[in-house]
Each structure stands twice: as C-alpha cells, then as structure tokens.
Amino acid sequence: KAGVTQTPRYLIKTRGQQVTLSCSPISGHRSVSWYQQTPGQGLQFLFEYFSETQRNKGNFPGRFSGRQFSNSRSEMNVSTLELGDSALYLCASRPGAADPGEQYFGPGTRLTVT
Amino acid sequence: AQSVTQLDSQVPVFEEAPVELRCNYSSSVSVYLFWYVQYPNQGLQLLLKYLSGSTLVKGINGFEAEFNKSQTSFHLRKPSVHISDTAEYFCAVCRTGYCNTGKLIFGQGTTLQVKP
Numbered sequence: 001k002a003g004v005t006q007t008p009r010y011l012i013k014t015r016g017q018q019v020t021l022s023c024s025p026i027s028g029h030r031s032v033s034w035y036q037q038t039p040g041q042g043l044q045f046l047f048e049y050f051s052e053t054q055r056n057k058g059n060f061p062g063r064f065s066g067r068q069f070s071n072s073r074s075e076m077n078v079s080t081l082e083l084g085d086s087a088l089y090l091c092a093s094r095p096g097a098a099d100p101g102e103q104y105f106g107p108g109t110r111l112t113v114t
Numbered sequence: 115a116q117s118v119t120q121l122d123s124q125v126p127v128f129e130e131a132p133v134e135l136r137c138n139y140s141s142s143v144s145v146y147l148f149w150y151v152q153y154p155n156q157g158l159q160l161l162l163k164y165l166s167g168s169t170l171v172k173g174i175n176g177f178e179a180e181f182n183k184s185q186t187s188f189h190l191r192k193p194s195v196h197i198s199d200t201a202e203y204f205c206a207v208c209r210t211g212y213c214n215t216g217k218l219i220f221g222q223g224t225t226l227q228v229k230p
Contacts, residue, residue, distance in 0.1 A: 004157070033216035042223060043204065048216030056215035090157055094216065102148070103218065105157035
C-alpha cells in the first residue's frame with residue numbers, strides 16, 4: 001500500500017497570504033489528523049477528521065481550518081499567514097473510528113512564511 | 115489534561131553502546147503510550163506502543179520500552195545502537211477512550227546522536 005502523501009512538500013508564502021495543504025491518507029483509512037511541528041512548540045495537534053466530520057480540534061486560532069472529502073483526502077487551510085505559522089505540517093491517517101490511536105504519518109509540508 | 119516530558123533533549127552515544135531515552139507522562143486517567151522516530155526530512159514512524167498487558171513492549175529495529183505505572187514512565191531502550199539510529203525520538207500519549215479522535219500529546223523530542 002502507498003503511504004500517506006502530502007502536497008506540496010515545500011511552500012514559501014508571504015505574510016498575509018493564505019495557503020492550502022493537501023493530504024491523501026493510506027487507502028482504506030478514514031481518519032486524518034493534522035499536526036504542526038515547530039522547534040519551539042514541538043508537535044501540536046490541529047484537528048482530526050473522520051468521514052468528512054471534524055471530531056476533534058486543538059487549540060489553534062480560527063485562521064486554521066480543514067476539511068475532508070468523501071474519498072478521505074483532507075485539506076487544511078491557513079488564512080492571513082503570520083511569520084509564526086512557519087512550520088512543518090504533518091498529516092496522519094488511521095484506519096477507522098475504533099482503533100487505539102496508532103497513526104501513520106506523511107512526510108510533511110514545510111511552510112515558510114516571509 | 116495529559117502532558118509528556120522527555121527528560122533529555124539530546125543523547126550522544128557511541129555505536130554499539132546501549133541507550134535509554136526517558137519519557138515521563140502526567141495524567142490522572144489511563145493512557146495509551148507510543149514512541150515514534152523521525153528521520154531528517156521525513157514524517158514520524160511508529161516504533162512501538164503500549165495499550166495494555168505486559169509492561170515490556172518490543173518494537174521495530176530492536177527497540178523496546180517498559181511501562182511503569184507507579185513512576186508514570188515509558189522509557190525507550192536499545193541494547194546496541196547503530197549509526198542509522200541517529201534521529202529524533204518522540205514519546206506520545208492519548209487518553210484511553212478518546213484516542214480514536216486522533217489527538218496525540220507529544221513530548222518535545224530527544225535527538226539521538228550515534229557516533230562511530
């Protein structure tokens with residue numbers, strides 16, 4: 001099976017712009033979670049989607065949003081980018097609703113805000 | 115709320131030596147515990163997990179970890195490291211009964227530097 005794929009791998013944006021990141025989960029996986037990784041804050045949970053519904057959300061401002069499509073692919077959007085949004089954004093997928101939390105991570109999208 | 119503390123930010127060790135990466139968690143409820151490894155420019159890969167049962171858990175690449183409920187620890191060990199083990203290691207927890215909503219709480223990570 002192919003692993004979790006994320007596109008693009010690298011992005012450079014200017015402060016104030018918006019950005020959309022994409023994640024394709026492992027085939028058959030219905031849950032997708034997003035994490036932000038920075039040197040200062042480490043890995044922080046953004047949100048999780050299952051069957052197109054957001055089931056859990058971390059402590060991030062409303063500028064961070066996401067969605068999931070019927071094929072389980074997910075996108076996250078960050079509006080009005082700030083310098084502090086520079087980070088590695090990781091997507092992770094899981095098979096379904098009842099598994100005990102084991103997640104399979106993609107390689108990430110490195111976002112740089114200038 | 116749960117929290118995870120990885121006690122060492124960097125651990126240098128010589129090749130073929132044993133290593134222990136320490137992880138303590140704080141939680142008033144039962145949790146599941148995980149260790150992930152991140153190689154440069156890659157995502158995270160699961161090394162091992164503790165859900166229940168035997169407190170000694172064996173994972174991939176010769177790693178193992180021991181769950182100690184009384185000390186709220188989940189330290190990762192390997193008896194003999196290789197250069198290829200150089201990476202960043204993350205300890206993570208999720209609250210049992212809520213793990214299915216995808217939220218893992220991660221420690222800050224420990225960089226393992228294996229020297230020849």
